[in-house]
Amino acid sequence: MDENDIIEIDLIIQAIHLKYGYDFRGYSKASIRRRITNMLTKAGFDTYASMLHALLIDETLFNSLLKEITVNVTNMFRDPEVYRAIRQTVLPALKGRSPLKVWNAGCSTGEEAYSIAILLSEAQLFPVYQIYATDIDEQVLKEAKDGIYDLKKIKDFTSNYQLSGGLESFSDYFTAKYDHARISQQFREQVVFFNHNLVTDSTFNEIDLILCRNVLIYFGSELQNRVFKLFWESLSPGGILCLGSKETIMFSDFADRFEALDPTNKLYRKK
Numbered sequence: 119m120d121e122n123d124i125i126e127i128d129l130i131i132q133a134i135h136l137k138y139g140y141d142f143r144g145y146s147k148a149s150i151r152r153r154i155t156n157m158l159t160k161a162g163f164d165t166y167a168s169m170l171h172a173l174l175i176d177e178t179l180f181n182s183l184l185k186e187i188t189v190n191v192t193n194m195f196r197d198p199e200v201y202r203a204i205r206q207t208v209l210p211a212l213k214g215r216s217p218l219k220v221w222n223a224g225c226s227t228g229e230e231a232y233s234i235a236i237l238l239s240e241a242q243l244f245p246v247y248q249i250y251a252t253d254i255d256e257q258v259l260k261e262a263k264d265g266i267y268d269l270k271k272i273k274d275f276t277s278n279y280q281l282s283g284g285l286e287s288f289s290d291y292f293t294a295k296y297d298h299a300r301i302s303q304q305f306r307e308q309v310v311f312f313n314h315n316l317v318t319d320s321t322f323n324e325i326d327l328i329l330c331r332n333v334l335i336y337f338g339s340e341l342q343n344r345v346f347k348l349f350w351e352s353l354s355p356g357g358i359l360c361l362g363s364k365e366t367i368m369f370s371d372f373a374d375r376f377e378a379l380d381p382t383n384k385l386y387r388k389k
């Protein structure tokens with residue numbers, strides 16, 4: 119990739135912001151350039167300049183690029199040891215908070231939000247809790263609300279659930295039909311999914327637990343600081359932030375406003 123390619127890619131990022139309002143300017147340069155280059159190859163453009171022009175007039179092409187940029191890979195009970203730590207460390211630390219308020223930022227197709235809903239329901243600690251699950255991608259939010267997953271995935275979900283310390287019959291949480299399974303209505307009703315952009319939207323109030331995993335990895339350090347500020351302001355005192363395995367708050371501007379509750383599992387408590 120030469121200097122001109124980089125200039126044209128940066129122009130694409132600017133153009134997306136001006137035309138469609140999505141602001142990817144603070145995302146990690148290496149990652150976003152790679153994704154735009156993937157799209158160039160897939161869509162068969164010879165130059166970034168020709169793709170830029172097409173993006174301005176073709177919303178369908180923009181939506182395909184959006185899909186490429188917002189990596190939606192997720193899983194139920196992803197990194198099961200983190201959920202084990204939430205069961206063992208976080209829930210006891212948050213005991214007595216009612217209603218317990220959880221925010222799952224960058225929820226993708228809902229697996230993470232439903233995992234936490236299952237965990238809270240099993241803990242029976244909180245007669246009342248609210249789970250807000252947000253993302254910028256409307257398509258994944260729709261899939262999350264439907265809560266329908268390919269039957270082939272359930273085996274993987276089940277083994278993660280068991281590794282996380284789950285002792286119930288996991289299939290009872292789903293209704294299977296043909297080649298898919300739907301998460302029970304009880305959990306679908308407990309999670310509220312909606313659009314929220316970590317780059318541009320504002321804070322939540324008095325959240326006790328924020329899970330934002332495998333999202334900040336795509337952001338540059340300045341943008342990460344903006345998001346940490348958003349989380350710090352959204353959390354209630356003593357509230358807990360859970361990040362992804364490759365993410366940390368410890369080298370950010372907000373490092374001294376959180377204490378490491380369980381750094382291996384990326385659990386931090388607001389001081």
Ligand SMILES: C[S@@+](CC[C@H](N)C(=O)[O-])C[C@H]1O[C@@H](n2cnc3c(N)ncnc32)[C@H](O)[C@@H]1O
Nearest residue numbers: 188189192224226253254255315316317331332
């Ligand atoms: C790799 S998935 C992570 C899903 C889940 N948190 C997990 O760890 O399995 C990243 C998600 O972050 C979302 N995302 C990216 N930029 C975002 C932003 N600015 N605000 C909110 N969500 C964003 C993407 O749409 C995508 O669904």
